Amino acid sequence: MAKDKTTKKLLYLRLLRRVFSYTAPYKNTLLLSVALSIVLALMSPLRPRLIQMSVDVYIRNSNWNGLIWICALQLGILLTESTLRFWFMYRVNWLGQTAVNDLRKAVFRKILFQNLSFFDRTAIGTLTTRTINDIESLNDVFSEGIISIAADILTIVAIITIMLLTDWKLTLICLSTFPLLIVATYIFKESVNKSFQRVRNAVAALNAFVQEHLTGMYIVQAFAAEEKELGKMNEINKEHRNANIKSIFAYSVFFPVVEIILAISLGLLVWYSSMQLVHYTVTPGVIIAFMMYINLLFRPLRMMADKFNVLQMGMVSAERVFTVLDSPENLDNSGTIQADKIKGAVEFEDVHFSYKPGIPVLKDVSFKLDAGKTMAVVGHTGAGKTSIISILNRLYETDSGRILIDGVNLRDYDIYSLRKHIGIVLQDVFLFSGTVSDNITLRNTDIPLAKVEEVAKMLGIHDFIMSLPGGYMYDVMERGNTLSQGQRQLLSFARALLYNPSILILDEATSSVDSESEQLIQHAIDTLIKGRTSIVIAHRLSTIRKADQIIVMDKGQIIERGNHQSLIAQEGEYYKLYTAVEKEKEEEVI
DSSP: OHHHHHHHHHHHHHHHHHHHGGGGGGHHHHHHHHHHHHHHHHHTTHHHHHHHHIIIIIITTTOHHHHHHHHHHHHHHHHHHHHHHHHHHHHHHHHHHHHHHHHHHHHHHHHHTBOHHHHHHSOHHHHHHIIIIIHHHHHHIIIIIHHHHHHHHHHHHHHHHHHHHHOHHHHHHHGGGHHHHHHHHHHHHHHHHHHHHHHHHHHHHHHHHHHHHHHTHHHHHHTTOHHHHHHHHHHHHHHHHHHHHHHHHHHHHHHHHHHHHHHHHHHHHHHHHHHHHHTTSSOHHHHHHHHHHHHHHHHHHHHHHHHHHHHHHHHHHHHHHHHHHTOTTBOOOOOOBOOSSOOOOEEEEEEEEEEETTEEEEEEEEEEEOTTOEEEEEESTTSSHHHHHHHHTTSSOOSEEEEEETTEEGGGBOHHHHHTTEEEEESSOOOOSSBHHHHHHTTOTTSOHHHHHHHHHHHTOHHHHHTSTTGGGOBOOGGGTTSOHHHHHHHHHHHHHHTOOSEEEEESTTTTOOHHHHHHHHHHHHHHHTTSEEEEESOOHHHHTTOSEEEEEETTEEEEEEOHHHHHHHTSHHHHHHHHHHHHTSOOOO
16 A cells, blocks of 8 residues: 555656646746745745734834834835735746646647547547646646645745744644644545545546537437436436535535634633743733734645645646547658649558457458549448548558558658548538638638639539528538538538549548439539549449449458449349349439
8 A cells, every 4th residue: 555655656746747847938937936935935924023023122112113113114024925925826827827728739739640549439528628627727736736835835834933933832832733733634635635536537427428418419309318318417417516515525624623723722822821921931922923923824734735635636637638648549650751742543452450459340452543533432331431541541550451642652651741632521521610611621711712612613502602691601500500411511522622632532422411402412523523533432323333443342351343334244242232222213322
C-alpha cells in the first residue's frame, strides 16, 4: 500500500511538472506570481503587529499624534496588500487560463490528427469530457493549487514566526488545538477526494450518455424507447447526485468543526492571557494581536485541505488529458512526396486489412484503375466495399500489401497534400452548423461565393439552393437536419466538386434519396465523375452500367471483375444481384 502511494506521488510530481511546462512561454508571469506570494506572506503579520503597537505604545501612553501616524501607516499597508493580492489573484488566474487555453488547443489538435480507429474505440462524450471538463479543472491547479498552497504555507510560517518571537508560551497555548485540526483536515481530505473521483467519473458517464443519445434521438423516438433511456439517464444522474451530496456532507461537517477548533483556540488564548494580564506579563496589545494572528492562521488552514484535493483532482484530470496527448495512434505522416499534381491512377497490390487484429476484412485485394476511368464496387453488406475507400486515403492503415497512386506508394506521399486530391461523397452526409456556403467551402475564407455559385450551377443545383430561405446563407442547423437526405447529398456533391479532386469516391451516395431528387443527383454524379478517376461503391444500376470496370466483393475478397456486359454473360454473383433488382423492378442498392 505504501509503495502504491509512493508511486502515485511520483506520478503526480511528473504530471505537475508537465502541466507547468505549459507556463514556459509565460515564465515572467509565473515568476511575478511567486514573488507576489512571498511579499504577501511577509506582509500578512504586519497589521496585527502594528495594532499591538498602537494599543501598547500609543493608546496606553495617550500619544495621539503617534496613533494618527501609525493608523495612517496601517491604512497604507492595507491598501498596498489589497492591491498586491488583487494583482496576485489576477495574474495567477490569467496564467492558468492561458496555459489551459494552450493545452486545450494541443489536445484538440491531437484528436484531429488521430487515426479513425481511435474513434472506433473511444466514446465521443469521453473525448468531450477530456477536452472541456478535465482541462478546465487544470485551471484550478494554478488558481487554487500549487501556487496558492505555497502562498498559504509561507503565510502560516510568517505568522507563526512572529507569534513565537512575540510570546512563545502564548503561541504554544494557541496552537495546542492544531492536532485536532490536522486530524479533521486529513479525514475531510480523504472523504472529499473519494467523492471528487466519483463526481469526475459520473460527469464522464453523463457526457458520453447525453452525447450518444442526442445524436441518436431519431432512433430513440422511432422505437418509443424514451422511458427506457430516461431510466438509464436517471441512474447515471443519481450516481452524479450522490457523489456530489457526499462531498457536500464532508464540507458541511468540516467547516463547523474548524470553527469549533478556532473557538477553542481563542478560548484558550483568553483564559491564559487573562491570567497573565493580571500579573502584567502580557499586554492588551499582544492579546488583540494574537486574536488576529489566530484568525489569519485559520483562514488558510481552513482551505488547505480543499486546495490539496483540488490539486490532486487536477492531477487525475491531467493524467486523463495526457493519456489522450500520448496516444500512439496518430497518423504516421512520414511521406515526403508532395502531391502537387495527381493524374489519379490507382492500384492495389495484395492488400490485407483488418479493423481488429485477427479479424480480416480485406484479403489479398488487387486491382488496377487507370486515371480518368470509373470503377464500381458491388457486393452484399459486409463484403468489404467501404473498407477499400477507408484505406485509399489512409483513414486506416493496411496490414500488408501496397496501394499505389500514379505508381507511387501511398505511404511515400505527404498524406495531407494527397487528401486534397481525393474527394469523398458518403451515404450519411455530415453537415456542420452554419450556412450552405460554409458547408460547401468547409469555412475556407479563401473561396469566394462566386466560385461556390459556379460549382452549384455546374451541378445543376443552383436553383435548389436559391429556393431555400436566404439561398447560400441559409442556416442548415446541426447535422443538416433542416434538409432532406437528397438535399444534403447535393450539397456534399458541391463540396466534393469545389475542391476539384483528381480521385472521386462515391460511397452509396444515392442509396436512400427520394425519387424527386434522383434525376438531379444523377446529373450531378455524371458531372462529378466526368474526366476523373472514380470509385463508385454500391451505386444504382444506371451508374454501375456505365463503369469501365466492376469488381464484385464477397467476404473481403474479389470474386468477379469485368464490365457490365461481361459479368452478365458469366451468370455469376453479379448476374444474381442484377437479376434480383430487375425482378423487383426498381433501382435499389446492390
